[in-house]
Amino acid sequence: MKKIIDAVETIVDQALDGMVVAYPEYLQRVEGTLVLARSKPKETGKVGLVSGGGSGHEPAHGGYVGYGMLDAAVAGEVFTSPTPDQVYAGIKAADRGAGVLLVVKNYTGDVMNFDIARELADADGIATEVVLVNDDVAVQDSLYTTGRRGIAGTVFVHKIAGAAAEEGADLSSVKVIADTVVANLASMGCALTSCTVPANGKPTFELGANEMEMGIGIHGEPGIERVPMMSASELTASLYHRLVAELSLGDGERIAAMVNSMGATPAIELAIMSGHLANLTKSSKLSLEKVLMGEFMTSLEMAGASLTLLRLDQQRSTLLNAACDTPALKVVKH
Amino acid sequence: MKKIIDAVETIVDQALDGMVVAYPEYLQRVEGTLVLARSKPKETGKVGLVSGGGSGHEPAHGGYVGYGMLDAAVAGEVFTSPTPDQVYAGIKAADRGAGVLLVVKNYTGDVMNFDIARELADADGIATEVVLVNDDVAVQDSLYTTGRRGIAGTVFVHKIAGAAAEEGADLSSVKVIADTVVANLASMGCALTSCTVPANGKPTFELGANEMEMGIGIHGEPGIERVPMMSASELTASLYHRLVAELSLGDGERIAAMVNSMGATPAIELAIMSGHLANLTKSSKLSLEKVLMGEFMTSLEMAGASLTLLRLDQQRSTLLNAACDTPALKVVKH
Numbered sequence: 001m002k003k004i005i006d007a008v009e010t011i012v013d014q015a016l017d018g019m020v021v022a023y024p025e026y027l028q029r030v031e032g033t034l035v036l037a038r039s040k041p042k043e044t045g046k047v048g049l050v051s052g053g054g055s056g057h058e059p060a061h062g063g064y065v066g067y068g069m070l071d072a073a074v075a076g077e078v079f080t081s082p083t084p085d086q087v088y089a090g091i092k093a094a095d096r097g098a099g100v101l102l103v104v105k106n107y108t109g110d111v112m113n114f115d116i117a118r119e120l121a122d123a124d125g126i127a128t129e130v131v132l133v134n135d136d137v138a139v140q141d142s143l144y145t146t147g148r149r150g151i152a153g154t155v156f157v158h159k160i161a162g163a164a165a166e167e168g169a170d171l172s173s174v175k176v177i178a179d180t181v182v183a184n185l186a187s188m189g190c191a192l193t194s195c196t197v198p199a200n201g202k203p204t205f206e207l208g209a210n211e212m213e214m215g216i217g218i219h220g221e222p223g224i225e226r227v228p229m230m231s232a233s234e235l236t237a238s239l240y241h242r243l244v245a246e247l248s249l250g251d252g253e254r255i256a257a258m259v260n261s262m263g264a265t266p267a268i269e270l271a272i273m274s275g276h277l278a279n280l281t282k283s284s285k286l287s288l289e290k291v292l293m294g295e296f297m298t299s300l301e302m303a304g305a306s307l308t309l310l311r312l313d314q315q316r317s318t319l320l321n322a323a324c325d326t327p328a329l330k331v332v333k334h
Numbered sequence: 335m336k337k338i339i340d341a342v343e344t345i346v347d348q349a350l351d352g353m354v355v356a357y358p359e360y361l362q363r364v365e366g367t368l369v370l371a372r373s374k375p376k377e378t379g380k381v382g383l384v385s386g387g388g389s390g391h392e393p394a395h396g397g398y399v400g401y402g403m404l405d406a407a408v409a410g411e412v413f414t415s416p417t418p419d420q421v422y423a424g425i426k427a428a429d430r431g432a433g434v435l436l437v438v439k440n441y442t443g444d445v446m447n448f449d450i451a452r453e454l455a456d457a458d459g460i461a462t463e464v465v466l467v468n469d470d471v472a473v474q475d476s477l478y479t480t481g482r483r484g485i486a487g488t489v490f491v492h493k494i495a496g497a498a499a500e501e502g503a504d505l506s507s508v509k510v511i512a513d514t515v516v517a518n519l520a521s522m523g524c525a526l527t528s529c530t531v532p533a534n535g536k537p538t539f540e541l542g543a544n545e546m547e548m549g550i551g552i553h554g555e556p557g558i559e560r561v562p563m564m565s566a567s568e569l570t571a572s573l574y575h576r577l578v579a580e581l582s583l584g585d586g587e588r589i590a591a592m593v594n595s596m597g598a599t600p601a602i603e604l605a606i607m608s609g610h611l612a613n614l615t616k617s618s619k620l621s622l623e624k625v626l627m628g629e630f631m632t633s634l635e636m637a638g639a640s641l642t643l644l645r646l647d648q649q650r651s652t653l654l655n656a657a658c659d660t661p662a663l664k665v666v667k668h
Contacts, residue, residue, distance in 0.1 A: 002526040002527070002543070002544075002546070002563055002637065003526075003600075003603060004526070004566045004569060004599060004603035004604075004606065004607060004639060005565070005566050005603060005606060006565045006566050006567050006606065011602060011606065012602070014566075014605070014606045014609050015601075015602040015603075015605040015606055015609075016605075017605075017609045018604070018605030018606050018607070018608035018609035018612075018627075019605050019608075021605075021608045021609055021611070021612040021622075021625055022593070022605065022608045022625045022626075022627035023627075055602060056600070056602065058600060058601035058602055058605075059601060063601075078602075192336040192337075192338070193336070209336070210336075212336070229336055231339070231340045232338045232339050232340050232348075233340050235338060259356070263598065263600060264597065264598035264635045264637075265338060265635070266337075266390070266392060266597055266632065266634045266635055267349075267392035267393060267397075267629075267632070268345060268346070268349040268389060268390065268392055268412075268634075269337060269338040269339060269349075270338075270352070271348070271349040271350075271351075271352030271353050271355075271356065271392075272338060272339060272340065272345065272348045272349055272352055273338060273352070274352035274353075274355045274356045275348050275349075275351045275352035275355055277355070278352075278355040291355055291356045292356075293352075293356035293357075295601075295629070298600065298601070300600045300602075301598045301599070301600055301637065303336065303598075303635065305338060325666045330664040330666055332659045332664055332666055
C-alpha cells in the first residue's frame with residue numbers, strides 16, 4: 001500500500017488538522033472531536049446544517065462547510081460511520097437556536113448513529129430534522145445499506161438546503177426543500193480500479209485489465225455488473241439513460257448535473273463526459289442549466305466517475321445558483 | 335490502458351469542449367483553435383495574460399482563465415507543447431490593446447513555440463512579454479528542458495500577475511511582478527506511481543511496490559532518486575527543507591505554499607502533508623500566510639504530490655489575496 005500517511009490510526013485526525021491549516025478562513029476544528037465547523041459562524045437564528053460520514057470521500061464533507069452550505073461536518077474513520085457522540089458534537093456546533101437539519105447518506109451505520117445523536121440533541125432541547133439521501137439508483141439493498149445508497153448527489157442537498165437556510169428559511173421549510181431535492185435526484189457510478197482502504201492495506205476488489213464495474217458504491221460495494229471497458233460516449237450514455245428513466249425526465253424539463261471523479265480519474269476524462277452529457281441532454285430535449293464537474297464525492301484513489309442528475313424547478317434553480325463560499329464549492333456573484 | 339476516452343486523437347479537442355459545457359460563465363473556446371478564453375472579457379485597456387502547455391495537467395491551464403488570472407489558455411496535445419499558431423491565437427484572444435504577458439513553463443518546446451508566436455504577434459503590432467517559470471528545484475537540465483523545469487508554482491504566477499493586470503498595471507509592470515514571483519518560487523514533487531500517456535498506452539515508468547521517486551517531473555521525466563516509501567512526515571520535511579534552502583528563507587520571512595496532487599493522491603493525504611507543513615514552518619520561524627491545497631498542476635493519474643513555497647512581500651501578499659474567479663481558483667471577498 002502506497003499512501004502519503006504516517007500511521008493508519010492517525011489519518012483522519014491529522015487530515016482534519018490539515019484542512020484547518022489550508023482553510024483557516026473557513027474551518028475550525030471543534031476541540032476534542034472529529035468535527036469541522038465554520039470558523040465564522042452566524043451568531044443566531046439560522047437553521048444549522050450538519051452532514052458527515054466516513055472519511056475517504058473528500059472533499060465530502062468538511063470541504064462543504066461554509067457560507068451557503070454546511071455549518072458543521074462530522075468525520076468518521078475511513079469508510080466508517082461517525083459515532084453518535086461525534087454527530088452530537090456536530091449538532092451542538094451547528095446549533096444557533098433555530099434547529100439543525102442533518103443530511104445523512106443512507107447507510108445503516110450512518111442512519112443509526114445520526115438517530116442516536118438526534119436523541120441526545122432532543123434531550124438538550126435542540127430541534128433536529130433529518131434528510132436521508134439515497135440517490136444511487138444502481139442497486140436496492142447492498143453491503144451497508146437497506147434501500148438505495150447515498151452518493152455524490154448529496155452535494156446538491158448541501159447546496160440547495162444550505163442556500164435556503166442561509167436565506168433564513170425555518171427548519172421545517174429547509175427540510176421540505178431538502179426532501180424535494182432527494183425526490184428529484186438520481187446518481188450512478190462506475191469504477192475502473194479499486195481503492196485501498198488504509199486499514200486493509202490491499203485493494204478492496206480486483207478488476208481485469210479491460211473491465212469496469214457499473215453501479216459501484218463509494219466504498220467499493222458491489223455494483224450491477226462487470227462489463228468490458230466502454231468508450232466515454234458509451235459510458236456517459238449508459239449512465240445518463242438510466243438516470244433519465246429513473247427520474248422520468250421528459251421534454252423541456254430543467255436539470256442540473258454532476259460529473260464526479262471517484263478520485264484518480266483525470267479532469268480531461270470528466271470533461272469528455274461532460275461534452276457527451278451536453279449532447280445527450282440536447283437529444284432528449286432537456287434543458288441542462290448547470291454542470292458541476294470535478295471531485296465532489298470521492299472514494300480515495302479509485303478510478304472512475306459518477307453521474308448525477310437533478311430535476312430543477314424555479315426554487316431549486318435559484319437556490320442552486322445562490323452565492324456560496326466553501327473550500328470545495330464556491331458560487332461567486334458579481 | 336483504462337481511460338474514459340473515445341479515441342486518443344480526440345481527447346484534447348473533446349476535453350476543451352467539455353470545459354465550456356461545465357464552465358460557460360467563465361470560458362469560451364476560440365473557434366477552430368485549442369484556445370480557451372474568457373467568456374466575458376474586459377473591453378479594453380487590460381494587459382492580457384496567456385499561459386499554456388501540454389494537456390494532462392488540468393486544471394492547468396484552462397481552469398485558470400477568468401477574472402483576476404488568465405485571459406486565455408492554449409492547450410497542446412497531452413504532454414506536448416502547443417504549436418506557435420495556437421499560441422498566437424491565444425495572444426490575439428487575450429489582446430485588449432495593452433499588450434500581452436505570456437506565462438511559459440521552461441520546456442524547450444514551449445519556449446520555442448511561444449517565441450515564434452511572439453514574432454507573429456509583433457508583426458501584428460501586439461506587444462508581448464514573457465515570464466519563464468522554472469520553479470522545479472529538483473534537477474538542472476532534464477528530458478525536454480535546459481535549466482530548471484516549470485511546474486506547479488506557475489499557478490502563483492498566474493494568480494499574482496493576473497491580479498496586477500486586473501488592477502490596471504501596465505505590461506512592463508506586470509512582467510516585473512511576474513519575474514519577482516519566479517525569483518522567489520521553488521517547487522519539488524514526488525511520484526508514487528507513474529501515469530499513462532494515452533498515445534503510449536502504457537505507464538511511462540515503473541516503480542517498485544515500496545518505492546517512490548523524488549523530484550519527478552510533471553511528464554514523468556526522471557527526478558533525483560528513487561527511495562523507499564517515506565512517511566508523510568518524512569516526505570514533507572524532505573521537500574520542505576530542500577525548498578527552504580533553495581530560497582534561503584530565514585527567520586520571520588513570510589511565505590505562501592502549495593500542496594499539489596499529481597492526480598490520484600487523495601485529499602486526505604494532501605491534508606496530512608499540510609499539517610506537517612504548518613509545523614515545519616513554525617519550527618523554522620517562517621510565517622505561513624496562505625496554503626493552496628488540492629489539484630493545481632497534475633500529471634494525469636499519477637499518484638504523488640508536489641510542494642511549492644513562495645516568499646511573500648507585501649505586494650505579492652496583497653495580489654495573492656486579491657479577488658479572483660476562475661473555474662479552478664476563486665478568492666471571494668465579503
